[in-house]
Amino acid sequence: MAKIVVDEERCKGCELCIPACPKHIMVMSKKFNKKGYYPAKQVKPEECTGCAFCAMVCPDIAIEVFK
Amino acid sequence: MKKVFGRPKSLTKDPFTYCPGCHHGIAHRLVAEVLDEFGIREKTIGISPVGCAVFTYAFFDCDMICAAHGRAPSVATGMKRSKPDSIVFTYQGDGDLAAIGMGEIVHTANRGESITVIFINNAIYGMTGGQMAPTTLVGQVTQTSPYGRDPKTMGYPIKVAEMLSTLKGVAYISRVALSKPAYVLKAKKAIRKAFQSQIEGKGFSLVEILSTCPTNWGLSPIEASKWLEENMIPYYPLGEFKTPEEVS
Numbered sequence: 611m612a613k614i615v616v617d618e619e620r621c622k623g624c625e626l627c628i629p630a631c632p633k634h635i636m637v638m639s640k641k642f643n644k645k646g647y648y649p650a651k652q653v654k655p656e657e658c659t660g661c662a663f664c665a666m667v668c669p670d671i672a673i674e675v676f677k
Numbered sequence: 678m679k680k681v682f683g684r685p686k687s688l689t690k691d692p693f694t695y696c697p698g699c700h701h702g703i704a705h706r707l708v709a710e711v712l713d714e715f716g717i718r719e720k721t722i723g724i725s726p727v728g729c730a731v732f733t734y735a736f737f738d739c740d741m742i743c744a745a746h747g748r749a750p751s752v753a754t755g756m757k758r759s760k761p762d763s764i765v766f767t768y769q770g771d772g773d774l775a776a777i778g779m780g781e782i783v784h785t786a787n788r789g790e791s792i793t794v795i796f797i798n799n800a801i802y803g804m805t806g807g808q809m810a811p812t813t814l815v816g817q818v819t820q821t822s823p824y825g826r827d828p829k830t831m832g833y834p835i836k837v838a839e840m841l842s843t844l845k846g847v848a849y850i851s852r853v854a855l856s857k858p859a860y861v862l863k864a865k866k867a868i869r870k871a872f873q874s875q876i877e878g879k880g881f882s883l884v885e886i887l888s889t890c891p892t893n894w895g896l897s898p899i900e901a902s903k904w905l906e907e908n909m910i911p912y913y914p915l916g917e918f919k920t921p922e923e924v925s
Contacts, residue, residue, distance in 0.1 A: 613678065624698030624891075624898040630858055647697065662682040663858040669702030670693055675682035 612660025612677045614652055620672035621649035627664035627673065633657045636664055685709035687718045689738045695729060698898020700855045700888035701797065705736055707865045708766070708795055711872050712739065721764045722756050724749040726773040729803040733768050747778020750785035753792040764875060766793040771812040772802040775835055779811075782841070789846025789880040793871045796837060796883055799890040800909060807893030811835045814912055819893070834912065838885040842918035848880035851917040854887040854910060856902035863915075870920070879921045887913055 621643065627636045627650050635658065639651045650672075652658065665673040684690075687709035695701045712718045718739050725733035727746040734741035744752040749767035757765045774782050774796050782794070801819055802808040809819040809826060812834050816825040826834075842850045849871050853864035864886060871882035887909050889901035896904055 611678070620692055622697035626698055626898050626902065629899060660681065665682045666858045666861045667703065667855075669695065669697075669699055671684050671688070671702065671706055673682070674680060674684075676678040677681045 612658050612675065613655060614658060614660075614664065615674045615676070616650055616652070617672040617674075618643050618649040618651075619645070620670045621647060622670055622672075623647035623649055624669065625650070626667045626669065630663045630667045632661060632663065633659065685713045687712040687721075687738050688736055691735050693736060694732055696890075696892045698889065698891045698901065699729070699803075700799075700886070701730055703855045703861060704768075704795060704797060704864075704886050704888065705733070707861070707868050708768070709737065710865065711868050714869070715872060715876065717764045717872075717876070720762060721766065722753075722760070724753045724756070724765070724767040726767070726769040726778075728770040728773050730768055730770060730797065731804070747773050747776070748781055749773070749778065750781045750790070750792070750794065753794075754785055754788070754790045757790060757792050764793075764872065765791075766795060766872070766875075768795045769797070770803065771796070771798045771800065771810045771837075772805070775811040775837055782837075783844075786841045786847050786881045786883070787844045789848070791875050791878055791880055792882075793875045794881075794883040795868070795871075796885045797888045798837070798885055798909075798913065799888040800834070801890050801893050803890050803893055807890075812837070814908060817908075836913060838883065838913075838918050841883060846881055847883070847919055848921045849874040849882035849917075850885075850919045852885040852887065852913060852915050854905065854915055856887075856889070856905050860915075867917070874921060885913075887915075
């Protein structure tokens with residue numbers, strides 16, 4: 611069991627986490643944050659393995675991983 | 678559930694001021710994680726450059742000095758010599774280290790000053806608006822090389838890691854990238870080794886980090902990572918160029 615938490619206000623919507631995720635469960639949110647970026651979010655959280663690849667390539671350290 | 682990945686303690690809570698997708702943030706995190714792991718934050722002095730990373734002093738939660746353009750290795754030399762027990766690192770871009778600061782970095786490396794240099798190579802001047810840097814690739818279009826870099830009049834891109842590895846005072850030099858998770862893990866190891874060389878007093882250490890500049894390259898962050906892998910890595914091969922036996 612693993613989960614990630616995306617800090618929506620830190621995320622700048624660069625999308626680098628999307629190709630990094632081996633399970634392809636990262637997508638961009640449809641509503642924008644205070645800065646005007648579309649933040650990343652996770653779909654199908656039950657498939658997350660907690661590999662932290664998304665967090666590793668995140669330039670804004672907006673993703674925390676729990677296991 | 679336990680947190681297995683989060684913000685390192687050696688970074689402040691300030692959000693980074695970099696453009697979306699810029700690799701500076703990843704490099705900051707790796708350096709901060711290494712400071713945390715060695716437990717050296719309280720005795721570390723960082724030197725920030727002039728360039729996009731000038732605000733590095735606000736992001737690292739350790740003592741920081743902002744040096745004049747390109748002069749970070751000289752400031753670091755002074756700090757290390759006056760406080761030999763401290764851990765001193767500089768964080769410089771290619772416009773800072775490879776252009777105006779080329780003299781400083783070469784002589785600091787040649788003297789074998791026991792400092793660690795984090796060198797971000799994104800093949801362009803970022804903060805000033807995308808001008809040609811000494812590391813700009815042949816044929817690369819920038820604001821000041823609108824028809825592509827022509828080596829006949831503009832010279833060839835400088836391979837800093839290879840050049841400095843020929844100097845005797847250098848202990849550790851490697852080149853890494855940050856465009857995918859596997860590279861990020863390798864980059865962390867390289868930065869660890871660089872700081873370890875300094876802690877053990879082996880001499881000068883430098884890690885050249887190939888980084889993207891999506892804004893000035895005119896690409897999306899994902900396209901920029903791809904461009905880096907297809908164009909920069911063939912010219913700037915990754916790997917270790919010099920290691921002291923005890924650190925490798």
